[in-house]
Amino acid sequence: MSELPAAFAERLRAHLGERFITSKAICGQHAGGGMHLRPLPPQAVAMAESIDDIVAVVRACDAFGVPLIPFGAGTSLECHVGAARGGVSLNLSGMNRVLLVNLEDQDCTVEAGVTRSALNEHLRRTGLFFPVDPGADATIGGMASTRASGTTTVRYGGMRENVLGLTVVTPAGEVVRTSRRARKSAAGYDLTHLFVGAEGTLGVIAEVTLRLYGAPEAASAAVGSFPSAAAATTSVIEAVQLGLPLARAEYLDAATIAAVNNAFKTNHALADTLFVEFHGAPEEVARASERFKAIALDNGGGEFKWAIEEEERTALWRARHHAGFAVAASRPGARPWSTDVCVPISRLAECIVETKKDLASAPFPAAVLGHVGDGNFHVVLMLNPSSREELAAAEQFNDALVARAIAMDGTCTGEHGVGLGKREALVAELGASVDLMRAIKRALDPRGLMNPEKIFAA
Structure with a gap:
């Protein structure tokens, strides 16, 4: 891997000053790697605080042929942010402003570096919230780039359903807006969803317009054990088929429960377990809870422990969100x-x-x-x-x-x-469709500088 051109570094230092960083320690923090893939540090890190900063970095990379890797919080697991060919990691965490909240339209526009928890804290007094919850406190731009979802997808959908529009900086350094705020449109190609899930390979997401939801009038969460994985999952399938207002339905096997009990000093039964939550009007939630109890009992489930108060539900879901870390420590x-x-x-x-x-x-x-x-x-x-x-x-x-x-x-x-870890699996899954993806990549990024090697090899 050749060193970054001196003129390239000088150009970005002139624009970013101390926000253009080449120290090994900082580059190492932007190396990705996931859990099973080796870390791939960039040769430099550029800290963006505005769209102008993004444009400056993208145009410099294009001019000098330097690879560029967008970086949010670095929580991805398939080495999405590793620098497979060196180059510059473009850290967007400094772009952390909520730009607009439209209460009547129930949407908002945020910069890419806003985290989901920061957004919901900003919305706390509005009666609205953003539901997509992948567990990690990822940035909204990163969540859009990886088409994230999580515990609430069963009711609210993931990023695919909740991104209404994007502002993107293309590989040539042009700023484009993929759509307006109307809830539907038949105008041209659906560029928004071309970039959602593109993993930073087609451009840099700078701003995201999101669908918001009214906070549920009532919520009830519960945890209960089952005699087998099949019994637990069958209960959820039947609840979904009956149209119960499930907001979350999470399965944890006995090994996961053992790790959770050890890490959080809980005493859940060491068995296949469901964590569930219902949202809606109080009477709707009460009916759904009783109906689900009956479904679980028919499938051999035991007594469910219910949590209705917000503090209790938060504690319940904190254990679920950190179950992966608990397992890792086991x-x-x-x-x-x-x-x-x-x-x-x-x-x-x-x-x-x-x-x-x-x-x-x-x-x-x-x-x-x-x-x-x-x-x-x-x-x-x-x-x-x-x-x-x-x-x-x-x-x-x-x-x-x-x-x-x-x-x-x-x-x-x-x-x-997909990142680096599941490129071969993608070909097995979609076959010739991957060639079409390559063609789109070449059309938008002919030099292959945007997050190279991700999704498919060049």
């Missing part, structure tokens, strides 16, 4: 590898059961958890970093998991994205 010295797939909900129970059969003979401990209300689940593999046998077995397991999901007409990744 094998000291281990390196976690978190992977995910998504299948049609009618195949979910079968997919989880077959996956757990594979794990029963694995040479490493593992945990299964996921957003079962929309068919998406995660597997966290706890690997001894010095064991080639465990790494080989993990790769074999992941390949089998992805193949199973695709065979069930599912996808290799429900929300983690």
Whole structure:
């Protein structure tokens, strides 16, 4: 990898001053790597605070042929922000302003570096909230770039459903707006959703216009155990099919529950477990809760513990959100590898059961958890970093998991994205469609400078 051109560095220092950084320590913090992929540090970091900063960096990269990697909070798991060919990491966390909130239209426009928690804190007194919740406190721009979703997708959808428009800086340094704020439009190509999920390979997302929702009048959350993974997931499937107002439906297997109990000093039964939450009018939530109790009982579920007050529900979901970290701590010295797939909900129970059969003979401990209300689940593999046998077995397991999901007409990744880690899986899933993606990439980024090597190899 050649050094950055001196004239390039001088040009960006002239614009950014001390916000153009080449120290190894800072570059190392922008190396991505995920859980199972090696870190790939950039050669420099540019800290953007405005669209003008983005334009300046993009145009300099274009002029000197330097790769550019957009960076939000760095929470992605498939090395989306690693510098596969060196270059500059464009850190957008300084673009953290909420630009506009439209109460009547229930939408807002934010800069790309605003985090989801900061946005909801800003909205706290408006009666509105932004529901997409991937667990990590990711930036809105990063969530749009990776087409994120999470625990609330079953009711509110993910970023695909909730991004109304974008302001994007193209690889040539042009600023474009992909749509207006109207809730529907038949005007031209749907450029908004071309960039949502593009993982920074087609341009830099600078601003995002989002759909907002009224805070629910009532909410009720609960946790309960089941005799098997099939019983738990079947209960959720039946609740969805009956149209119950599920806002969250999360599955945690016994291994995950054990880790959660140890980390949070809880005493949940060591069994396949569901965390659920209902939103709506008080009477609607009460009816749904009673109906779900009956569904769970019919499937062998035990007594559910309910949390209605906000403080209780927050504590319940804090444990779920940090379950992955709890699992990671359950094998000291281990390196976690978190992977995910998504299948049609009618195949979910079968997919989880077959996956757990594979794990029963694995040479490493593992945990299964996921957003079962929309068919998406995660597997966290706890690997001894010095064991080639465990790494080989993990790769074999992941390949089998992805193949199973695709065979069930599912996808290799429900929300983690492709990045560097699942490029081959994407080809297995979509075949010739990947060639069409390459053609779009070449048309918009002919020099291949925007987050190169992500989604597919050049």
